[in-house]
Amino acid sequence: QSALTQPASVSGSPGQSITISCSGTNNDVGAYNYVSWYQQHPGKAPKLMIYEVRNRPSGVSNRFSGSKSGNTASLTISGLQADDEADYYCSSYTTSTSGVFGTGTKVTVL
Amino acid sequence: EVHLLESGGGLVQPGGSLRLSCAASGFTFSSYAMSWVRQAPGKGLEWVSGISASGGTTYYADSVKGRFTISRDNSRNTLYLEINSLRDEDTAVYYCAKDVRLLHFLCYFDYWGQGTLVTVSS
Numbered sequence: 001q002s003a004l005t006q007p008a009s010v011s012g013s014p015g016q017s018i019t020i021s022c023s024g025t026n027n028d029v030g031a032y033n034y035v036s037w038y039q040q041h042p043g044k045a046p047k048l049m050i051y052e053v054r055n056r057p058s059g060v061s062n063r064f065s066g067s068k069s070g071n072t073a074s075l076t077i078s079g080l081q082a083d084d085e086a087d088y089y090c091s092s093y094t095t096s097t098s099g100v101f102g103t104g105t106k107v108t109v110l
Numbered sequence: 111e112v113h114l115l116e117s118g119g120g121l122v123q124p125g126g127s128l129r130l131s132c133a134a135s136g137f138t139f140s141s142y143a144m145s146w147v148r149q150a151p152g153k154g155l156e157w158v159s160g161i162s163a164s165g166g167t168t169y170y171a172d173s174v175k176g177r178f179t180i181s182r183d184n185s186r187n188t189l190y191l192e193i194n195s196l197r198d199e200d201t202a203v204y205y206c207a208k209d210v211r212l213l214h215f216l217c218y219f220d221y222w223g224q225g226t227l228v229t230v231s232s
Binding site: 001003034036038040045046047048051052057089091092093094097098099100101102103104 | 145147154155156157160169170171172205210215216217218219220222223224225
């Protein structure tokens with residue numbers, strides 16, 4: 001199972017919105033609505049930000065939103081803040097009853 | 111409060127073996143699928159293996175199939191990962207993670223441990 005494809009880096013100024021894409025195939029992203037997104041700060045464990053394409057866990061800011069079209073999922077962060085600077089990973093359940101993560105995107109707040 | 115605590119990592123020679131453990135608390139362990147996810151130094155996340163809530167079904171990434179064995183003891187609220195024939199590329203922080211949905215294995219995780227480092231080197 002090949003990793004899902006994400007841009008290596010995305011940047012934005014405080015207050016702006018950014019979008020991170022996550023490209024997969026008919027066997028993962030396109031097959032189910034089981035796409036999730038994680039935020040990881042250096043030296044820390046990943047934190048779930050979005051699950052089932054667009055659902056936010058309790059406690060996650062509504063500045064984070066998810067969507068999907070075909071084989072590509074997206075995470076949008078609006079009103080960018082300094083603490084949003086981190087690595088972000090998408091993930092999907094696959095038709096092989098396994099999981100696959102994206103290549104990861106480093107978000108920089110300018 | 112949900113808590114996952116991994117242990118068992120360390121320095122091991124190529125070809126060696128190791129057993130990782132993950133002690134769970136704060137939720138009904140026997141009702142949730144669990145997984146191991148690893149992260150090599152400076153690299154991205156890689157899903158390694160998963161197990162159903164009952165322990166009756168196991169799942170593996172192709173990269174570890176035949177070398178890794180996942181198991182769980184629901185009476186002890188503990189998840190395990192037996193790693194054999196270790197290779198340099200197995201060097202990573204290994205996280206245990208809890209599936210979000212009750213009784214389903216869907217590979218998205220609302221709680222993670224702090225990780226345990228496995229270093230394969232001679």
